[in-house]
Amino acid sequence: MGKVDDYTSGRAAGMLLARDIVKKDGLEELEKEIHFRNITGINTILSKKELDKACEKIKVRTLDTMLTIAVATLHDEFGFGQARCKRFIDRLNLKADCLVDDMASWDDYVKLIKDEIGIEMTIRDND
Template sequence: MNDYMAGRQDGLQLALTIVEKNGVDGLRDEIEFRNATKIHTLLDRKSLEIATRKIKEMTMDTFTILCVATLRDEFDFGTKRCQRFIDRMNLKAECLMDDIVGWQDFIDNIDEEMGIKLRIRRND
């Protein structure tokens, strides 16, 4: 029961902070965001976006290292081809971040053109 009460108190404190910074409309936006994303945290939306951006950047960095190592070791890619790969992958990542394309667009295109079935495992 103590954990439940502490959680309620933390939620009220977060709501007060949001209202003080962004007004009641800011609180409504926060509630809509949390309902849409099903994210329940003590961080407000802006803090959550900052935290997730850092996670996304780290994920891209580690994924890029893995890809370049594989392209070099298994397919004999040199510096120029690896750099072309990195540049093109970064462009596609920017398109995702800017909502120009979505993951499903890539998945469908790869399936259609190459017959390779890919999927994203969800943590629902």
């Protein structure tokens, strides 16, 4: 009986979410939500907007933590001082902005690194 209860509960939560989306943003936004879920396979009680907001926090924190460890490595292992670390931070932020603004893609950067310095980079899928 647990699976039926879980299904019924999930269906009811989905109906409430759909109602709230239509009330707040209209039927067109609900259609976008359905399209997004069909493409991504994401089934959650969060709407796409809420999910995007939560993901944004994760992305920003990930970038901050990776930048911190990169700067620590550049300083500790390669003797970069304040000026070169600052230049690195500024350039990394510029490249990140290019990704966010769709002026470059991860594939562009992977190809550039391979072509210009011969290092094979991969970005793992989260399958």
